[in-house]
């Protein structure tokens with residue numbers, strides 16, 4: 316696992332954009348995309364690189380991590396719509412090649428199985444972008460999620476509904492159920508890049524990176540994966556005991572090592 320600590324959120328966004336750019340230039344054809352606030356700086360930077368530097372997503376297929384049960388893709392807070400607004404429409408990603416679990420499926424349990432199979436057929440994902448919940452969730456795998464779980468319906472914790480209330484009219488308006496890739500599904504991607512910023516993420520980041528591997532902190536499953544890049548600003552890195560070492564590693568990288 317490589318941990319990159321940046322001074323600002325914008326710098327973190329540029330590093331995540333570098334990781335994605337490196338993957339695209341290296342031939343990545345399947346991207347895994349997270350929604351929420353964490354990847355927004357990176358998505359803005361990718362949009363700029365597309366506009367000003369010709370970075371292209373042509374031929375790329377993208378898969379979302381999760382979706383709220385009950386929200387159609389047309390709902391402003393559905394993740395299908397959010398990713399369109401925040402990234403797809405700003406670059407040359409073909410909207411027909413951006414896939415997610417259907418929140419309004421008549422049978423969410425069957426939809427979870429369908430999506431998992433679609434991912435398996437299209438995968439492996441070359442690069443998966445991830446955020447982390449303040450409770451250590453990855454995708455919407457809340458604490459207690461099996462580290463080998465597949466895509467399925469999960470129930471959000473009260474804490475997550477509270478955290479996401481800012482996107483709705485209040486916590487009660489946040490759907491209770493979600494469809495999420497499982498931790499086993501997510502970790503089939505070849506390379507995982509997790510980004511977080513702000514002091515409210517510091518405890519979760521430290522637990523995920525340096526704590527025990529446990530279902531109580533779902534993001535700790537990253538420690539079992541051979542290729543992970545964690546990009547955090549200083550506030551989110553505040554709980555990392557090995558921060559100085561991570562900085563040292565970054566400063567003394569061997570030429571061509573990449574991310």
Ligand code: F6R
Pocket residue numbers: 348349350351352353354380381394445446447448452453454455
């Ligand atoms: C979003 C997702 C979630 C978020 C996490 C952090 O697709 O899977 O795990 O990454 O809840 O959310 P933000 O980035 O809004 O703090």
